Amino acid sequence: MQTRNFACRFICATAVAVTASMSASPTLALAHEAHQMECNKESMNAMNADVQAMTEGEVKKTVMKEMQMAQEMMRKKDMKGCMSHMRNAMEPWRNSGVSDVVEPLGSGRAHRAEGNAVEETH
Amino acid sequence: MSGVLGSRGRVVGLVIGVVVILIAATGVGVYGGVFDVAADTPHSQPVYWLLQTIRQRSIATRATNPVPADLSDPKRVAAGAAQYAEMCSGCHLGPGMKRTELSQGLYPRAPELRRGSRLTSTEEFWIIKHGIKMTGMPAWGVTHKDENLWDIVAFVRKMPELTADEYQALVKSSPKTHDEMMQEMDMKSHDHH
Numbered sequence: 001m002q003t004r005n006f007a008c009r010f011i012c013a014t015a016v017a018v019t020a021s022m023s024a025s026p027t028l029a030l031a032h033e034a035h036q037m038e039c040n041k042e043s044m045n046a047m048n049a050d051v052q053a054m055t056e057g058e059v060k061k062t063v064m065k066e067m068q069m070a071q072e073m074m075r076k077k078d079m080k081g082c083m084s085h086m087r088n089a090m091e092p093w094r095n096s097g098v099s100d101v102v103e104p105l106g107s108g109r110a111h112r113a114e115g116n117a118v119e120e121t122h
Numbered sequence: 123m124s125g126v127l128g129s130r131g132r133v134v135g136l137v138i139g140v141v142v143i144l145i146a147a148t149g150v151g152v153y154g155g156v157f158d159v160a161a162d163t164p165h166s167q168p169v170y171w172l173l174q175t176i177r178q179r180s181i182a183t184r185a186t187n188p189v190p191a192d193l194s195d196p197k198r199v200a201a202g203a204a205q206y207a208e209m210c211s212g213c214h215l216g217p218g219m220k221r222t223e224l225s226q227g228l229y230p231r232a233p234e235l236r237r238g239s240r241l242t243s244t245e246e247f248w249i250i251k252h253g254i255k256m257t258g259m260p261a262w263g264v265t266h267k268d269e270n271l272w273d274i275v276a277f278v279r280k281m282p283e284l285t286a287d288e289y290q291a292l293v294k295s296s297p298k299t300h301d302e303m304m305q306e307m308d309m310k311s312h313d314h315h
């Protein structure tokens with residue numbers, strides 16, 4: 001009886017885990033284009049795609065944290081708070097003096113231009 | 123003895139049960155259209171991590187071409203600049219460029235190569251030549267010779283150092299435009315037949 005209960009719980013947990021991994025909400029991300037930043041699902045998705053492509057590091061962690069808070073504000077329908085966190089998320093990305101490696105695709109030596117901040121024109 | 127067989131039977135039953143559920147979940151996911159393939163709906167983090175890791179390992183395993191000794195030759199860099207401007211900048215951007223519609227809409231995002239890369243030269247060559255499935259990155263090796271692709275690699279490795287003006291100047295200074303290079307290739311190909 002105990003084993004059957006355990007088996008049922010294990011099978012259910014496995015099913016939930018499989019479903020959850022396919023549909024878990026994406027981590028929020030940061031948009032490059034500040035003037036297109038809005039507190040809505042489309043903007044959040046676009047930002048998430050951008051931040052997924054960022055190099056792993058402190059900048060990405062900070063950005064993700066601010067965007068999680070922005071999403072929380074959006075859920076609470078606090079659009080001012082949402083925009084404030086989104087602007088906060090932009091700062092570390094803009095201010096990082098190192099050219100951000102957008103996507104580390106493979107192993108190997110880096111050839112980033114350290115300290116060569118690239119100005120984006122908008 | 124019967125106790126051991128009984129518990130073993132339960133374990134086997136458990137494993138079979140899990141396998142059946144996984145198969146059923148996969149079937150529902152595939153045929154029920156559960157998985158969202160829209161490019162404007164990013165993968166969840168676990169799925170993104172899995173796909174990224176598969177891609178990284180696949181490229182690292184297969185990228186074995188020897189690097190030409192003259193990869194940093196300014197002539198190669200200049201030749202690659204024109205090709206990059208024509209073939210690559212629409213998605214991967216160049217110094218001073220605004221984000222294009224393509225660069226904003228592609229998923230996964232095309233890496234902005236003007237910011238640098240952690241790839242080796244060999245890996246960059248492999249990606250340019252073979253492309254990457256289901257990403258929008260074409261296999262340029264189908265239509266271009268390896269020498270031309272190495273020119274692009276030479277330029278890509280130089281690009282993070284360039285300002286917008288230097289980039290434009292380099293593109294203009296290229297010995298051939300992309301179209302001229304392709305015409306030359308076509309002519310050589312006809313001469314052989």
